[in-house]
Amino acid sequence: MINEIILMDGYGLYVWSAFAFTLISFTTLYIVTKIQYIKENKKFIAKFGTLNSESAVIAKSQSINKQILSNNSII
């Protein structure tokens, strides 16, 4: 049974490589997108930390900014 699934009458190499390529592409795209997200989020938090108290109050009044600060690990 296991051999049949792996070898697939000689087509195993083609079938498994097609599925492997798809899953590797998915994983790569997911990791790249996640890294970009973490990088931008860190940049935002660092910039927010450098704001003076007056600017920080203005920035915090925007709902998206509050959500970004409270959602550090959303994914």
Next chain:
Amino acid sequence: MFKYFEPNKIFSITSKAPKYVLLLFIIILSIGLTEALVLSPEDYKQSHSVRIMYVHVPAAWICLGIFSVVTFLSLIGYVFKIRNFFLISKSLAPSGLVFNIIALVTGSIWGKPTWGTWWAWDARITSMLLLALFYILYLIAWRICNNDEKAFKLTTIITILGIINVPIIKYSVDWWNTLHQPASINILSKSSIHTSMLYPLLIMTAAFALFSLLIFLMKYNTELIKIKNKGLDRL
């Protein structure tokens, strides 16, 4: 109506949704892979190589669908000056390109045991390659344009030119003699595919659609934070 597409409203959803979409994607993909690799029958002509269809066909459908949505949103965004439509389009394009590449590579892997060659300059395959080039051009345009207005204009032109290729891809197997087989699934007429193969195909399509939604949500959040970063610079 367009107020519902404001970033503030969308971000409150997109910031919470990815973890649920990821979980659902993993569940659906696991079911789809079991069906595609173990439970579905082999084809009487193509034997087990037919299983490549379960990744090749959904990838091709989704990359065509994403390009059509990107074109529609770019056009509407350009006409009605809705910046958020461009943001949505920009966030959709990377997964569209990856699905396009998957369709080309898995098609090539399928071609070797079926046609005896990895590649042929056949109408369907060549037009799919052309679509990948339009995706690449679209993403490059966003990178090279510093000015937003210029980027909106350029990306809209690229998508309008690229969308001409979409019906060519769809009907290439009917218009020309191609190595590629004609469509087995038709919405308007009876499909020639058996349900034992159709269901795994639909499950894998659902999994792939969820993955593109996941990447879109993550990318959209990233783009919004980028805009907010620029906003902090101005304070």
